[in-house]
Amino acid sequence: MTTRHIHMTIAAAEQQTDKQLERLFSGNAHEIRASLAVMKAKGMEVIPSAGCDNYDAKGYCLGHEESEPQGQPSAGLSHRADHGER
Numbered sequence: 001m002t003t004r005h006i007h008m009t010i011a012a013a014e015q016q017t018d019k020q021l022e023r024l025f026s027g028n029a030h031e032i033r034a035s036l037a038v039m040k041a042k043g044m045e046v047i048p049s050a051g052c053d054n055y056d057a058k059g060y061c062l063g064h065e066e067s068e069p070q071g072q073p074s075a076g077l078s079h080r081a082d083h084g085e086r
């Protein structure tokens with residue numbers, strides 16, 4: 001299963017008020033705006049999500065493969081519930 005992070009565009013972030021920025025990115029608004037400027041200078045369009053380690057040059061998430069959790073013998077049992085004869 002592949003999941004993708006949701007991104008806010010840098011342009012949208014720049015339109016937020018300082019208070020909104022600080023709540024969204026938990027930091028000092030002045031520093032956040034400086035970071036946004038750096039990202040834009042690099043040619044990025046969106047802000048990579050916190051914890052996203054797989055994004056392209058513009059900041060878009062490329063997706064993450066999620067491996068099935070191990071050691072769950074009950075997994076799959078729910079599928080058989082549909083097989084009952086009626």
Ligand SMILES: [Zn+2]
Pocket residue numbers: 004005049051052053054055061062063064
């Ligand atoms: Zn991601």
